[in-house]
Amino acid sequence: MTNFIKVCIFSLLTVGAFWGYSSFGIPQIKPAPPPVEAKVDLGSMTMEKFIALGAELFDGKGDCTLCHNEMGRAPMLEKAVADAEKTLKSPAYKGTAKTVEEYLYESSVSPSVYVVPGFGKKGTNDTVSPMPDATGSSVGLTKIELAAVIAYLQDLSGSEVTVQIPTMDASAEGAESAKSKECE
Ligand code: HEC
The missing domain is CATH 1.20.5 (Single alpha-helices involved in coiled-coils or other helix-helix interfaces)
Incomplete structure (x- = not known):
């Protein structure tokens, strides 16, 4: 027993x-976490989180580090704010930006408005930038995501972050896609 x-x-x-x-x-x-583009939760957004999101997008979905790295294909952006201040004062600058924040947006969506000398597409005498529009189809950052990247660049430069965290109403893009879903 x-x-x-x-x-x-x-x-x-x-x-x-x-x-x-x-x-x-x-x-x-x-399971792997969903990609970053999963909806940005603006409700609980703080500036700290917004900047962190920008950093993540800069390396990830934005593909910015593909060119903005030590290889010299594009200018480093650690001093993007100081560089922008200089550019805005330069007679060579013909764009419409008045502030650093506006300049960083303009450089990201219409890079050819002002091409940093020496970085233009070959044979264009620095009139055409090789950089794609950050909100265009190849990169596809949303307006909110681009705002986060700009906030990150201001923070990276050690400057005051003037970018405002977008409000829920401003996220028109999100609203639009929600609407088109409703109609289906
Ligand atoms: C295909 C390479 C490439 C990619 C990808 C790229 N850039 Fe650029 N970028 C450049 C080059 C080259 C320049 C310099 C020429 C110019 O002024 O457009 C530049 C310039 C800039 C400037 C202006 C710098 C200055 O001093 O005036 C900003 C801001 C910028 N890029 C942001 C970004 C952001 C944000 C991303 C990611 C969403 C990005 N870039 C992705 C190549 C690239």
């Missing part, structure tokens, strides 16, 4: 050990 009890206890322990191992010993397979 004692043997029977021993066998029972042994079996329970063995089964328990396997259960414990399979529950806690083997890492759980978690």
Whole structure:
């Protein structure tokens, strides 16, 4: 009889050990998190989170670091604010931006308005930028995402962040896509 009890206890322990191992010993397979473009939650947005989102987009979806890196294909943007201040004062600048924030937007969506000398497309004498429109079809940042990237660039430069976190109403793009879903 004692043997029977021993066998029972042994079996329970063995089964328990396997259960414990399979529950806690083997890492759980978690599905990959959804890509960043998943809706930006503006409701709980703080400037700190907004800048962090911009940093993530700069490296990720925005593909900015593809060119803006140490390889010299494009100017580094750590001093983007100081550079922009200089450009805005330069007689060579013919764009419409009045503030650094406006200049950073303009440079991101219409890069050819002002081409940093030496960085133009080959053979265009610095009149055409090789940079794609950050909100165009190849990159496809939304307006909100671009605002986050600009906030990040201002922060990266150690400057005051003048970009405002967009409000819910301003997220017209989001509203539009929600509407078109409703109609389906
Ligand atoms: C295909 C390469 C490429 C990619 C990708 C790229 N850029 Fe650029 N960018 C350039 C080049 C080259 C310049 C310099 C020429 C010019 O003024 O357009 C530049 C200039 C800029 C400037 C102006 C800098 C100054 O001092 O005036 C800003 C701001 C900027 N890029 C932001 C971005 C952001 C934000 C992204 C990502 C959404 C991005 N770029 C992606 C190549 C690129």
